[in-house]
Structures are given as C-alpha cells and as structure tokens.
Amino acid sequence: MSRFWHSIAVGLVGMLSVGTVAAVPDTLAQRLQACTACHGAQGKATSDGYYPRIAGKPADYLYNQLIHFRDGRRNHPAMVYMVRNQPEAYLREIAQYFSDQHLPYPAPQAGDLDARASARGEQLVRKGDAAQGLPACMQCHGPRLTGMLPAAPGLLGLPRDYLYAQLSNWRNGRRQAATPDCMARVAKALSQDDLVTVASWLSTQPVPVESQPAVAASKPLPLACGSLPQ
Amino acid sequence: MSHAIFRPRLIVPLLILLLAGVWFWLPGWQEEVSTATAGNVADPVARGRYLATAGDCLACHTARGGAPYAGGRVLQTAYGDFVTPNITPATGAGLGSWSADDFWRALHYGRGKDGRFLYPAFPYPNYTKINRADSDALYAYLRTIAPVEQRPAEHQLDFPYNQRSLLRLWQALYFKPGVYQADAGQNAEWNRGAYLVQGLGHCGACHTSRDRLGGPNLRLELGGSLLAVQDWYAPSLTDRQEAHLAQDSREDLVALLSTGVSHRHAVFGPMAEVVYRSLQHLDEPDVHAMALYLQSLPPTSAPVASDNPVLPEHEKLAMQIRGKRLYQDLCINCHGKNGEGAPPAYPPLAGNRSLLQANPVNVVRMVLNGGFPPGTRGNPRPYGMPPFGPSLNDREVAAVASYIRTAWGNRGEMVAPQAVERYRTVPAD
Numbered sequence: 001m002s003r004f005w006h007s008i009a010v011g012l013v014g015m016l017s018v019g020t021v022a023a024v025p026d027t028l029a030q031r032l033q034a035c036t037a038c039h040g041a042q043g044k045a046t047s048d049g050y051y052p053r054i055a056g057k058p059a060d061y062l063y064n065q066l067i068h069f070r071d072g073r074r075n076h077p078a079m080v081y082m083v084r085n086q087p088e089a090y091l092r093e094i095a096q097y098f099s100d101q102h103l104p105y106p107a108p109q110a111g112d113l114d115a116r117a118s119a120r121g122e123q124l125v126r127k128g129d130a131a132q133g134l135p136a137c138m139q140c141h142g143p144r145l146t147g148m149l150p151a152a153p154g155l156l157g158l159p160r161d162y163l164y165a166q167l168s169n170w171r172n173g174r175r176q177a178a179t180p181d182c183m184a185r186v187a188k189a190l191s192q193d194d195l196v197t198v199a200s201w202l203s204t205q206p207v208p209v210e211s212q213p214a215v216a217a218s219k220p221l222p223l224a225c226g227s228l229p230q
Numbered sequence: 231m232s233h234a235i236f237r238p239r240l241i242v243p244l245l246i247l248l249l250a251g252v253w254f255w256l257p258g259w260q261e262e263v264s265t266a267t268a269g270n271v272a273d274p275v276a277r278g279r280y281l282a283t284a285g286d287c288l289a290c291h292t293a294r295g296g297a298p299y300a301g302g303r304v305l306q307t308a309y310g311d312f313v314t315p316n317i318t319p320a321t322g323a324g325l326g327s328w329s330a331d332d333f334w335r336a337l338h339y340g341r342g343k344d345g346r347f348l349y350p351a352f353p354y355p356n357y358t359k360i361n362r363a364d365s366d367a368l369y370a371y372l373r374t375i376a377p378v379e380q381r382p383a384e385h386q387l388d389f390p391y392n393q394r395s396l397l398r399l400w401q402a403l404y405f406k407p408g409v410y411q412a413d414a415g416q417n418a419e420w421n422r423g424a425y426l427v428q429g430l431g432h433c434g435a436c437h438t439s440r441d442r443l444g445g446p447n448l449r450l451e452l453g454g455s456l457l458a459v460q461d462w463y464a465p466s467l468t469d470r471q472e473a474h475l476a477q478d479s480r481e482d483l484v485a486l487l488s489t490g491v492s493h494r495h496a497v498f499g500p501m502a503e504v505v506y507r508s509l510q511h512l513d514e515p516d517v518h519a520m521a522l523y524l525q526s527l528p529p530t531s532a533p534v535a536s537d538n539p540v541l542p543e544h545e546k547l548a549m550q551i552r553g554k555r556l557y558q559d560l561c562i563n564c565h566g567k568n569g570e571g572a573p574p575a576y577p578p579l580a581g582n583r584s585l586l587q588a589n590p591v592n593v594v595r596m597v598l599n600g601g602f603p604p605g606t607r608g609n610p611r612p613y614g615m616p617p618f619g620p621s622l623n624d625r626e627v628a629a630v631a632s633y634i635r636t637a638w639g640n641r642g643e644m645v646a647p648q649a650v651e652r653y654r655t656v657p658a659d
Contacts (some may be wrong), residue, residue: 024564024575024613033564034600034614037621048620071295078599078617081658085506085604090611 027095034082035094035159043098047106049159050064058213059092060151060178064177064227066091070222073176105157105211111204113197124194125155128222133189135222137198140182148215151227160203167195178226187225252385271367278371281364284516285357286508290314293328293382300324300378305351306459310387312351320377334362339407340397348399349385355446359410359429382397387507402446419515421543423523424514431508436464436500453530456589461656462499468530470589476525483521488512489608490576495584498596498604506604538589539648541632546644553633556626560618561634569638580638590645591653597622598650599658617658624650632637 024030028031035054040046045053054062070083070091083091113121123129125145128136138145140152147154150224155163169175170187177183190198221228271277282288291314293302300323301316311391318324327331331466332343336514340354341347348354358366410429412421422534427433439447439455447453454466456475465473475483478494486492490505541549557565565571569580579585585593602619603609624647631650635642 024284024572028611031611031613033616034602037600037616038617054369072293073295075657077657078619081599082614084504086602086612087605092606093611122280 017145020032025221028093030160031038032094032097033155035098038078039098042103044101044105045157045159050161050163052106052158052163054098055101055103056211056213057099057153058147058149058151060149060229061147061153061227062095062098066095068175068177069169073178075174100117102212105207108157108206109203111200113204115199117197118201119193119198123202124198124230129194132194134186134194137202139222140217140225142214144208144210144214145202146208146211149162149213149216152212152213152226154207156205156207157211159202160199163199163202167199171195180224180226182221182223182225182227232566234589251448269364274367275374276371277364278367278369280513281360281368281430282371283508283511284433285368286428286504287317287368289503289507291317292654297374297376297378297380299372299581300380302380302382307351308458309391312349312385312387313382315378316378316382317372318375318378319373320379323379323381324370324377326377328369330369332368333372334365337365338409340405345366345396347401349394350400350545353435355405355431356429356432356434358405358407359425363472364430365429382417400444403443419519420523420526422516423493423519423521426520427523433467447560449502449531452524452527454587456591457500460500461590461653462589465584465587465592467524468527470529470531472583475584476527477522480518480521480525482530483525483559484514484517485574485608486635487521488514488517489606490572490603490612491577491609493573495582496574496577498601498603500594502601502604505606510604510606511554525558536615538591538652540644540645541644542629546632549629549632549644550636552626553629553631554637556622556630557637558635561630564613564615565634568636569640574609579634580640582640585635586640586642588643590631590635590643590649593635593644594627594650594653595658596654597627598654601658619654624648624654627654629632 010032016036033078036043036053038046038048039054040051043053043055045051065074066083066115067088069076070086074080110117124134125130125137128134128139129224137155140148141155142148166175167190170181170184171190173184209211288298288305290305291299291301293300293304293578296302297318299316299318303314305314308618310414316324319326321327324615335341336343336348337350337354337360340350340352340356347431347591354399385392410421410425411425414422424490434446437452437455437458439450439453441447450468454469455464456462457464467473467475470477478486478492482492482494486495486497487505487509489510490497490502553563566576569578569582571578571580585595596615598619599618600615600616603612605612618630627650628645628647632644634640636644
C-alpha cells in the first residue's frame, strides 16, 4: 500500500474512532493522574515507602512546595519536571485539590525504637530541647501533629524514609523554604541521632481520627518562618 | 537552548593544526557602524519587550528562581558548563556600560563590548539576522529592567574550549554576519515567518545538528538534532517521516505552537519551555507567519544516525505481545483502543510521527517521565501523563514503546531494553 493511501486509511480509522471515544472528564482528578501515579489515588500515598501523602495537607503548604520545586529550593527531578512550565493559578488549584482530599489513613509503620529512643523521640516532638535550641514539633505542626494552618504540614502518616530524607536535606541545604527558613534552623540544630529518632518516632504514630490541620496559632511561633504570610 | 553545540573527539588536534596554519591571515569581519535607529518605532520599549519574548532571552539569562535577566543559568554541554551572563543594566555585573552599538555588535557580530569573541552558546548565528531597529528596541527594553549587581560565575569549560581566542577561528569557519534579506519571491507573511524562525526564534539552535567542530549543518537546516547532556531529540522539521509540519493543518500547527497542544500533538521536553515562556505570548499573526514559513520548507529525508541498541529479531514477537498487554492495562483509557487519543487532552498515537523517529529517546522518556504539556493561556489546565519509570522495568518500558511505535499502522522501529536503561538515569529536569 502506498504511503499516501496508508495515511488516508490511518486518518479514516482515526476519524471513525473519535466518535466512539467517551468525552474526557473535565475534572482535576482526571488532569492530575501525573501526580497520583506516585502520590497515590487522591494523593493518599501508596505503600511504596517513600512518596509522601499529600492529601489533606494545608493548601498553602502544598502550593509553597510546588513553587519551591519550580524555583530551586527543592530539587526532586521528577517534581521539578512536572511543575516548571505551569502557571501559578494552576499550581494553586492543584494544591487546593489535594488539600481538600480527606481520606482515612492506613495504620502507621511498625517501629523498631527501644524504650529509651522512643522516649527521646516523644520528648523532642512534644517538648523540644531548649538546651539544643529545639522547639517542640507540636508548637508549629499542631497539637495533634496533623499540621497547622495556614502552611505547616502534618507530620503523621508519612514514611520514615521520607521524613528522614527531608530533615537531612534541610540540614545540608538541598531542601529550603522561603527565608527565614525556620525548618533549616531546626534541622541544623538536631544531632544525627536525634534526627533518626524523631523521624522514626513520627512514622510509628497513629493518625488521630480528627486528622485535619489545627487552626492557626494565636500567639507567635517559636521561630520566624518565611513561608508564612507575614 | 544551545546546549549541544560541540562534539569533542577530533577537536583538539584539528583546532591546533588549523589555528597554526590560518591564524594570521584570518580576516576580521569588517564591522559596519550602522546608523539605523529605532526611531521609527512608536514605543521601542514595548516593542523590545515583545521581541525579547520572541527571542526567549529570559529563559537562558535567568537562573532557576533567580532575578529576571540576571544570568547565572548553567548550560551543561559536552565541553563544560556555560554560565549565562547578567544582561540587566547593572553597571558592573551587567550591560550598564553598553551602548546600543555595543549591543548591536554582540547580536550581529558575536563580539563583546571589549571586542572579545562570544561563545555561540549565545545564538548569534541566528541573532545576526535581526535588523538594527529591532536590536535597538531590544536594547531599549533591557535598559528598563531592574539592575542586579550580581556577577554570575565564570564558565567552567575544558581545555581547549576555555581558550576564548579560538572562537576567532570558529567564526571564520562557520559564521557570516548578515541581517535577514527578504525573499522577493515570497509574500510579506512568509518573510516575517522566516525572519522570526531564522533570527529571534533561533529554532535551529536546537533543531539543526552540528558537525564535529560545533558548526551548524547548514545543508540540513532544521534537520533534527540530538541534544547532548539534555538527552532529548529535537526532531527534524523538514523530514516527512519526523516532524515535517506540512502535513498538519495551519490551524493545528498554530495551536501547537501557541497553546502547547493540538488535535495531532502535544509539546514536551525542552519545547514545552519554549512554548511556555515564549511562543504562547506572541501575537497570532506572528505565529501564523512562523507556521506558514515552517510548512513551506522543502522536504528532506536525511535521518540523523541513531546509535541506539537494536532489538534482536527473535525477541520482537514477545515484545509486541507484552507491549500490547501493558498498553491495554495502562494507556488505553487516555490514548484509546486504536491509539486515537482524545485530543487535545491526550494526543493520538496512531499516525503520530513524534513516535516514529529513528532515535527512540523521546518516546522512552515520555513513558519514563510522563509530565504535563505547558500550562498556557490557551490551555491553562493541561492534562498530565503519569510517569511510568517508577512502576515499570526497562523491559516493560521497551515493550510498550515498541508496541506504540508499530501498532495501528505506525512504522517505527522497536525499542531495546538497553535504550531504556540508558535514559532512565537522565534526570527528568
């Protein structure tokens, strides 16, 4: 068959079948399959042990991260590739979509901390360590550790490896937030042992039934954070 | 855009030999001091802003997340890293001390203010086509940008590429300054398109291949080029088996260039950035003119050699079967049972020439990395494709790539798993 007739035939087949294709749903869920491949259906994460859950995190937090990936403060290559040519209005919409997904959490990962390490982890999370210059995680991430509006993410329901990687990246500058970068200060004040301990402890805690982020703090946070509206 | 300028290998001995022989009789270009000005343009700054967009200056002259036009973006090449200069009007770090004549000399002759030769990573072989009035408008616009006193790092180039004086030789071999001359046999729209494509648009910086000394292959202009380091293939715009554009309707091509998607295609990889930052912002008559010119290019058929591993005959059938099964499990919901797609959300795969290029790098990377077409004014909320790199192994990616290159009458070559392995480690960004 000549190339000419061949292309005509292909074209005709194409035209015939166009009529039978169901319309593409005009929804964000349909548009964002590029995201859910790794972050799980509706952003609730998969069981792969690394990619974080994004469902239900504060919209401002998610939006800030998309902008950080675009502008070089975060550097996961696949994420940079996804966001680099998207307008801010769309990124805002994507952040809101995943923030609005409130889904049940799976059981936490099994832990291997001994009693002493577990106590240290709990102390860092609930009380901090003033001698090390460490505020309690709860002061910014909410009393239930489910995040705090407008832009602090929850710390529960995340894989240990992901938490560990984020704290490490913050410490060595591979992950950054807007200046002043409060989490960079915290991560740099953590000892390596404490860093492992706190990531492990957090990953083994069940997510409370009331899993939505806490309302914004009424008093000043312990550290100045550039990611919060000033 | 010009990340793939040179190829190493022969370059050292050749350069030294040639240099010794011809250095002293090299003619410097007689620089004419043009007196033309932008005086006949109503608002040179607005005009310059538009031209800077058409030239996509911002893309290279801005670091990721950095101040606009303050330079510092690193262009990785096989010869080392080029760091783009600061072109804000900062006195020390930028172009603050440059006159309109200095700026013209850079665009038109590839020479800096101090007379030094500029590396052709700055696409002056294209920009030399820009006329003086447009150069002056660009200059007027760049004077209005907030000055940033921040000097980008030096280029980190290997020897001998770090010997800037060798560029004198390069220019003698490959560069002929000259403003675009209208073709009297063509209408004004065609000439406008040619001016934009050949000049400001610098399409050839990616779509024209280079010889071993980094000179553009002018016998095969826009004939396709593999972008080294970036590992994307900029398809031939003249080969009918690749992206020759005459086969699409004008409307489809205009839609593709100005929105990133059409009823036939979607742009991705480096071209997504070109559409996002530059083409979507151009006036429709200019995009029409570029489309008209591109569709008029005489067809060629000189496929760029591919050194990708070939799939042995005895594995082809198994690959087809496996690929079809994967396609039905993973791809069919968006791209359709017969590869018909659901454009413009999801491009058709049947009859899609982007899939059929001899070098399978683009298909393989699309399956591995997925991604979104650019979010543009005409398509502000694009539909994305999942990355399959995390969930499919090399053999599976090769199978599905092989299937879509050969199903529904597509006549592409099958893909070997080794080709997937090769591109899996290339960072997506």
